Amino acid sequence: MLNVTDVSLSFGGLKALDTVSVAAAPGAVTGLIGPNGSGKSTLLNVIGGVYLPDLGKVTLNGQALPLGRPDRVAKRGVGRTFQVPKLAHRLTVFQNMLAGERDHCGESLPNLFFRPGRVARQEKEASGRASTILNRLGMYHKANDLAGSLSGGQQKLLTMGMLLMADPAVLLLDEPAAGVNPVLIEQQVAFLKTLRDEGRIVILIEHNMDMIANVCDRVYVLDAGSVIASGTPHEIRANETVIRSYLGQPANTQEV
Amino acid sequence: MIDFAIYSVTVIAIWSVLALSLNLQFGMTGLVNFGQILPFAIGSYAAGIGASLGYPWWVGATAALIFAPLFSLAVILPAQRLSQDYWALITLGAAEIFRLTMLNTPSFAGGADGLNVPRFGDSLTALYVSLGLLAVSFFFAERVSRSPFGRMLRVLREDEVLASTLGRNPIRYQASISAAAWIMAAAAGVAYGHFSGYVAPTSFTVTETFIIWTAVILGGPGRNIGVVCGAIIIQLLGVSSRFVAQWVDLPSDLIANLRLASFGLILVVMFIYRPQGLIPEAREVHDAERD
Ligand SMILES: Nc1ncnc2c1ncn2[C@@H]1O[C@H](COP(=O)(O)OP(=O)(O)O)[C@@H](O)[C@H]1O
Numbered sequence: 001m002l003n004v005t006d007v008s009l010s011f012g013g014l015k016a017l018d019t020v021s022v023a024a025a026p027g028a029v030t031g032l033i034g035p036n037g038s039g040k041s042t043l044l045n046v047i048g049g050v051y052l053p054d055l056g057k058v059t060l061n062g063q064a065l066p067l068g069r070p071d072r073v074a075k076r077g078v079g080r081t082f083q084v085p086k087l088a089h090r091l092t093v094f095q096n097m098l099a100g101e102r103d104h105c106g107e108s109l110p111n112l113f114f115r116p117g118r119v120a121r122q123e124k125e126a127s128g129r130a131s132t133i134l135n136r137l138g139m140y141h142k143a144n145d146l147a148g149s150l151s152g153g154q155q156k157l158l159t160m161g162m163l164l165m166a167d168p169a170v171l172l173l174d175e176p177a178a179g180v181n182p183v184l185i186e187q188q189v190a191f192l193k194t195l196r197d198e199g200r201i202v203i204l205i206e207h208n209m210d211m212i213a214n215v216c217d218r219v220y221v222l223d224a225g226s227v228i229a230s231g232t233p234h235e236i237r238a239n240e241t242v243i244r245s246y247l248g249q250p251a252n253t254q255e256v
Numbered sequence: 257m258i259d260f261a262i263y264s265v266t267v268i269a270i271w272s273v274l275a276l277s278l279n280l281q282f283g284m285t286g287l288v289n290f291g292q293i294l295p296f297a298i299g300s301y302a303a304g305i306g307a308s309l310g311y312p313w314w315v316g317a318t319a320a321l322i323f324a325p326l327f328s329l330a331v332i333l334p335a336q337r338l339s340q341d342y343w344a345l346i347t348l349g350a351a352e353i354f355r356l357t358m359l360n361t362p363s364f365a366g367g368a369d370g371l372n373v374p375r376f377g378d379s380l381t382a383l384y385v386s387l388g389l390l391a392v393s394f395f396f397a398e399r400v401s402r403s404p405f406g407r408m409l410r411v412l413r414e415d416e417v418l419a420s421t422l423g424r425n426p427i428r429y430q431a432s433i434s435a436a437a438w439i440m441a442a443a444a445g446v447a448y449g450h451f452s453g454y455v456a457p458t459s460f461t462v463t464e465t466f467i468i469w470t471a472v473i474l475g476g477p478g479r480n481i482g483v484v485c486g487a488i489i490i491q492l493l494g495v496s497s498r499f500v501a502q503w504v505d506l507p508s509d510l511i512a513n514l515r516l517a518s519f520g521l522i523l524v525v526m527f528i529y530r531p532q533g534l535i536p537e538a539r540e541v542h543d544a545e546r547d
């Protein structure tokens with residue numbers, strides 16, 4: 001269980017998050033929706049350790065996450081993607097995948113020279129896993145392309161693949177489907193469901209309400225840094241406050 | 257003539273080691289070190305000071321290999337929360353502070369007159385030591401370049417936040433590669449001290465750092481064989497300009513300035529037309545057969 005408790009964060013005078021509390025259960029997809037600038041990405045940045053909140057805490061299975069330290073949060077099994085995909089653009093798809101490998105013994109200088117056998121073994125093992133995941137994502141034929149040469153949609157898939165290399169217990173996904181072609185979206189939805197069924201905690205930011213309704217078990221609606229509603233996708237679609245602030249039409253004309 | 261060839265190859269080998277060292281930092285990791293001459297100066301001065309205190313050569317050499325990485329950590333660790341631009345300024349400043357300290361401590365470091373360093377027994381010894389050092393440095397840099405460690409250095413170069421969200425602490429990688437690269441440059445400095453027989457502050461100015469950068473940018477940042485070729489070309493240009501000086505009747509300081517201007521021109525042309533360098537970074541290809 002991932003619990004965000006009363007998190008607040010201001011940028012100068014702007015309250016990007018105002019006492020936000022969110023709970024995300026394993027084996028479920030938790031959606032975050034809200035207008036642009038409502039603080040969704042900021043919340044993921046807090047959970048992922050990129051931003052240190054002014055107040056509040058985040059716990060994973062009851063233990064506080066080391067906020068403000070993205071590397072330590074990641075080591076606790078939290079993986080995330082960014083709204084604008086982050087990749088090593090001048091490395092190949094396959095090298096990016098291998099960079100996702102957790103605790104690689106070949107990332108220590110002494111091991112390179114004194115334990116080359118062990119390094120080669122882990123590299124081989126990681127390569128095998130990277131190939132499997134790339135196949136699962138339908139991207140294996142791109143293995144030797146530079147990551148920077150991929151389309152936006154493929155870049156988003158690749159960042160997801162890199163996450164999976166580390167086998168994270170928590171996935172934080174920032175608009176994985178935005179700007180992605182419908183075929184890839186379908187692939188992603190299927191993929192998300194697999195991840196959910198594997199018992200992971202998945203937090204998903206998404207604007208596409210069909211996708212939200214399709215994969216989310218529970219949805220939180222953010223507006224101007226505050227949670228204004230939460231519930232099942234069905235409840236959210238019927239919620240008048242949400243309709244007014246986000247879905248953009250007066251309640252009486254909204255067809256649900 | 258043969259003596260001149262031996263001299264040239266020795267100089268080229270020493271500067272190639274400096275280029276490989278900068279390539280580990282800048283080419284692979286993206287660390288902009290504008291004080292690359294500092295570890296080299298530490299090496300030469302350790303050799304000189306050790307000798308002036310009457311110790312055998314290996315005492316100075318050992319001190320160089322211990323102090324250089326310590327200096328690198330002293331420079332990089334306080335800068336860890338700052339952006340890369342500050343790292344450039346801090347390294348530039350550190351190199352100048354070191355040079356000025358040597359310049360202003362005549363009793364200890366010889367001041368402007370510098371210090372004598374015992375020369376290698378003969379010029380062939382200097383050549384073999386320098387080539388041996390180059391071979392070891394090249395092997396090290398290649399092993400790093402093709403390893404998981406080198407891959408993560410490149411990820412850091414492309415995006416530090418990405419590396420952190422993958423669970424890596426950027427400073428651990430930056431600090432360890434800097435320490436290794438500074439050891440390499442310090443070893444080159446020790447060899448240079450015993451080769452030239454003399455250390456003085458004028459050998460370690462910002463201009464020298466600029467020359468190492470030109471070699472790396474020309475050859476191909478991120479590619480070890482490329483930066484060695486860059487160092488060869490730049491040093492050959494430097495050596496040949498001395499011949500030119502004999503033929504044309506120009507004052508030698510003008511020739512020296514023209515040489516620097518030509519390096520500047522090389523930098524500009526490379527930045528505009530071929531930023532990847534003469535021999536660009538290779539793509540690490542995954543061989544599907546091996547799965
Ligand atoms: N690093 C930052 N510095 C200053 N303001 C920021 C920063 N990150 C986000 N903001 C501001 O915080 C608010 C919430 O942004 P964000 O979380 O990206 O919104 P969303 O993802 O919901 O579209 C916006 O007003 C944005 O301008």
Ligand SMILES: [Mg+2]
Pocket residue numbers: 040041042083
């Ligand atoms: Mg956003």
